[in-house]
Amino acid sequence: MTFKVLLAKIGVDIHDVGIRMIARYLRDNGIEVIFLGYALPDTIVRTAIDEDVDVIGISSMQGMHHVRVPEVLELLKKNQANIPVIVGGIIPPNEAEELLKLGVKAVFPPGSSLSQILETIKKLAQERRKSILQANV
Amino acid sequence: MTVYETNNTNNYDRGFLSKLKKEFERWEETTLKDWLKKKNSKERDVKTTSSGIPIKRVFTPLDVENVDYFSDLGFPGEYPYTRGIYPNMYRGRMWTIRMVSGYGTPEETNKRFKYLLEHGETGLNLVLDSPTIYGYDSDDPRVRGEVGQGGSPIVSLYDMETAFEGIPIENITTSLITYFLGMPVFAMYVALAKKRGIDFSRIGGTTQNDPLMLFHVGNPPLPLEAAIKLSVDLLEWVCYNMPKWYAISVCGYQLREAGATAVQEAAYSIADAQAFIEEGLRRGLNIDDIAKHISFFLCVHNDFFEEIAKFRAMRKVWARIMRDKYKAKDPASWMFKFHAQTSGVALTAQEPENNIVRTAYHALAAVLGGVQSLHTDAMDEALGLPTAKTARIALRTQQILFYETNVANVVDPLGGSYYVEYLTKKMEEAIWSKLNEIEAEGGILEATKKMIPRKDIEEARYTTLLKIENGEIPVVGVNIFRSQESDKLDIDILRVTLDLENKQIQRVKRIRETRNNEEVKRKLEAMKEAALRGENLTPYAIDAALSYATVGEIYSVFREVYGVQKTLVS
Numbered sequence: 236m237t238f239k240v241l242l243a244k245i246g247v248d249i250h251d252v253g254i255r256m257i258a259r260y261l262r263d264n265g266i267e268v269i270f271l272g273y274a275l276p277d278t279i280v281r282t283a284i285d286e287d288v289d290v291i292g293i294s295s296m297q298g299m300h301h302v303r304v305p306e307v308l309e310l311l312k313k314n315q316a317n318i319p320v321i322v323g324g325i326i327p328p329n330e331a332e333e334l335l336k337l338g339v340k341a342v343f344p345p346g347s348s349l350s351q352i353l354e355t356i357k358k359l360a361q362e363r364r365k366s367i368l369q370a371n372v
Numbered sequence: 373m374t375v376y377e378t379n380n381t382n383n384y385d386r387g388f389l390s391k392l393k394k395e396f397e398r399w400e401e402t403t404l405k406d407w408l409k410k411k412n413s414k415e416r417d418v419k420t421t422s423s424g425i426p427i428k429r430v431f432t433p434l435d436v437e438n439v440d441y442f443s444d445l446g447f448p449g450e451y452p453y454t455r456g457i458y459p460n461m462y463r464g465r466m467w468t469i470r471m472v473s474g475y476g477t478p479e480e481t482n483k484r485f486k487y488l489l490e491h492g493e494t495g496l497n498l499v500l501d502s503p504t505i506y507g508y509d510s511d512d513p514r515v516r517g518e519v520g521q522g523g524s525p526i527v528s529l530y531d532m533e534t535a536f537e538g539i540p541i542e543n544i545t546t547s548l549i550t551y552f553l554g555m556p557v558f559a560m561y562v563a564l565a566k567k568r569g570i571d572f573s574r575i576g577g578t579t580q581n582d583p584l585m586l587f588h589v590g591n592p593p594l595p596l597e598a599a600i601k602l603s604v605d606l607l608e609w610v611c612y613n614m615p616k617w618y619a620i621s622v623c624g625y626q627l628r629e630a631g632a633t634a635v636q637e638a639a640y641s642i643a644d645a646q647a648f649i650e651e652g653l654r655r656g657l658n659i660d661d662i663a664k665h666i667s668f669f670l671c672v673h674n675d676f677f678e679e680i681a682k683f684r685a686m687r688k689v690w691a692r693i694m695r696d697k698y699k700a701k702d703p704a705s706w707m708f709k710f711h712a713q714t715s716g717v718a719l720t721a722q723e724p725e726n727n728i729v730r731t732a733y734h735a736l737a738a739v740l741g742g743v744q745s746l747h748t749d750a751m752d753e754a755l756g757l758p759t760a761k762t763a764r765i766a767l768r769t770q771q772i773l774f775y776e777t778n779v780a781n782v783v784d785p786l787g788g789s790y791y792v793e794y795l796t797k798k799m800e801e802a803i804w805s806k807l808n809e810i811e812a813e814g815g816i817l818e819a820t821k822k823m824i825p826r827k828d829i830e831e832a833r834y835t836t837l838l839k840i841e842n843g844e845i846p847v848v849g850v851n852i853f854r855s856q857e858s859d860k861l862d863i864d865i866l867r868v869t870l871d872l873e874n875k876q877i878q879r880v881k882r883i884r885e886t887r888n889n890e891e892v893k894r895k896l897e898a899m900k901e902a903a904l905r906g907e908n909l910t911p912y913a914i915d916a917a918l919s920y921a922t923v924g925e926i927y928s929v930f931r932e933v934y935g936v937q938k939t940l941v942s
Contacts, residue, residue, distance in 0.1 A: 246515050247502045247503055247506040247518060248521075249502045249551065251590060252589060252590075256834060260834075297501075298517075298522075298868060300517075303516070325755060327756055327865045328859070329861075329865070330867075344754075345721040345754045346720055346722050348841055349841045
């Protein structure tokens, strides 16, 4: 089964070109992408669980990550869903550190390479699959 | 259908050209060849500009032999305005320095306005936050964390009053960066003028109010027909009431930032403008009235000479469309007026100070291209909102350009450059060719329904992205010369905290408690009924704004009457 990624923007942040490009790049490289467009944290988490995605990717170009990303992490925990979250967008280094401390697995600021994003997603997806398959033995 | 044809006379006499051709061949065979041999033929093989116009090593009169001075260039201030829309350009008046401002709360925005004005800004440029653009009030739970992030919340007239407190709006022009629909926030600005007792005819400024842009590259909140209707409602009202207001500022900028090439940016914005013109004409407005209320908002990107050629070519194409296609009689209607903003996507999060240099080059291209008003991005664009310091440096960039470099002392200083004239001609041809393609699809509205511009721009964006990824397009400090220091950050970042958001939410609550809610309800109901009757909604929106109706409430009427636009997936 190919790796499955959910990509979303939260709320109404008008800048959605980057994440649409990421969606296309991932698809071109064999990843199944569910592109939610604009959604709120509960929809993101519900869809991620229903669709059994391997990774959640959130784009934040206008600073909402400091409020909304913790909500996504909280909801995942509440639902005991072990799905890694990555964030990309306008995120300065100090805020990236804060997100990583909260449990975000990777942060991609402007200037990140596409292949680096792809590789990180593959690695996180593999880790998740491994932990599920090992738990089932 | 407008079909482009060349019927030019030669700029040069035949004898000169044949002599030049011979001499050029001699140069290639001797001097150039010898040089390349000596250097082991190492030469960068650059074949095109960034939007694909063929270029070569050196340009001569041979490359501009079909450029006719009189019909292609003319004099500044005369048709076809290639060399500029005014006879003396910046010798008469400097371009307007119009810095994008707005974040956090209307109070913060007011402080930033005043700070920039004190430092020599000459026009205002109010950017709204995404919730306001999409028609949600700051206290709407779905926009939690987004209030004041990318711009100022302007929820009601109260916010407009605060943002412009102490600023005489009759003495300065203001651009309202509304993205999609101008009407709700425009209504609040007009309401502010009315409350201050200022005659509308004295208020100058611009609303973006170009909904087509979000259909091409974004996520439009309302369906296409409703969006065009509401946009042109504002245009129509302005034509009858506000001689100094640009009702629609056609947004090439966002198309470009979303990945369009220079040619796509130019052609789609000129095509989009015609959709509004035609709806205006359908409503019985005169072309010479409409023309005075439409301007353009364009990007200045990295490919320096191509950008200059783009502005020159757009002036020429526009003049011809307005004169020949729409039969505008007043020469003022033929003038292509534009505000430019330096490219944000060209700036990097790595080594942000380098962005000061990038922006300075962009600004220079805008000025050499004949810009009317200019915003220069701050160096922290790829990291957050501009701090007072970085906004000041960006402002100073324009002042240094005008006051110290002498580039603005001569009109169209690049006119006559073999390369720039060649590029201008090629750019013009490429714009006409795309305009013809759009017409062949049944016009821009039909093309938009088929998502042709959207797919076209997306392809260009993806191609560029892959080229940056593989290093074909170099970005200093990112994919070349990236060092460990590149990712270290030693500048302050402006962060809009939840405290500010909570403060803004309190402001909205206060307004809901203190205004006359019955009156608001009645006015919104009147607006809804007018919408159902198909009337122009602008006066109703202004009336509602005067009673402190909120952007969310006004938008709710739109959503209720016209429905919402499903997410576009291309």
